[in-house]
Amino acid sequence: MDLPKAHTVRHGHDADDHVTLTYDDRFLRRKVLTTGGGLRFLVDLEHTTSLNAGDVFVLEDGRLIAVIPAAEQLLEVRGNLTRLAWHIGNRHMPAQIDDGRILIQRDHVIRDMLARLGAELRDVEEPFTPEGGAYGHGRTHSHSHGHEHGAAHAHPH
Structure with missing residues (x-):
């Protein structure tokens, strides 16, 4: 069975359903999500996107799925x-x-x-809704301090 797809994110109100996502989970490009009402859908965005409260996924059939930051x-x-x-x-x-x-x-x-x-x-x-990048958009990525990590840390978006 094909899942409904979301190729677009925009700011919106009066959504048909919602997904509750952590800060880390609100940074995505392609992923299957499940709404509070039980609808599974595929997010398939052109670029990796940082989502915030007030953003909505627009499904191919026009339904809107609101993004809610998780505690x-x-x-x-x-x-x-x-x-x-x-x-x-x-x-x-x-x-x-x-x-x-x-x-x-x-x-x-x-x-x-x-x-x-x-x-x-x-x-x-x-x-958790941290500040955006230096010009009001993008993300700052934390670094783990409990173990070794790779050398690549820059994540410009």
């Missing part, structure tokens, strides 16, 4: 945010900048570093 296990950072943001950014960590706090993905090495820098830290579980 994730995050680290809330408070304190001298200018200094702490510099250290987080220097490690290429995706960061959501809110009024009075920064949210980052949990990482025990970064947690230890921030604690030593005097940050107030708290585990939270909520949707």
Whole structure:
């Protein structure tokens, strides 16, 4: 049986169904997803795309599937945010900048570093929508700090 296909993403409202995706899962080009209502469909985009709340997949038959950011296990950072943001950014960590706090993905090495820098830290579980790239689009990719990783880190989009 052929799955319905989505070749287009746009900003939209009044969707017919939704998919709930983590930050990492909202970066895709081709993947089978299942909606909250149980519909399986194939995402087949021309380019790898970073999706956010308010985006919708447009299925070939015109149905709209809304993208909803999933709650994730995050680290809330408070304190001298200018200094702490510099250290987080220097490690290429995706960061959501809110009024009075920064949210980052949990990482025990970064947690230890921030604690030593005097940050107030708290585990939270909520949707994660970090800042885009330098020109308001694209992604910053975190690097694993618990094990060795390959040399290629640049991901321009």
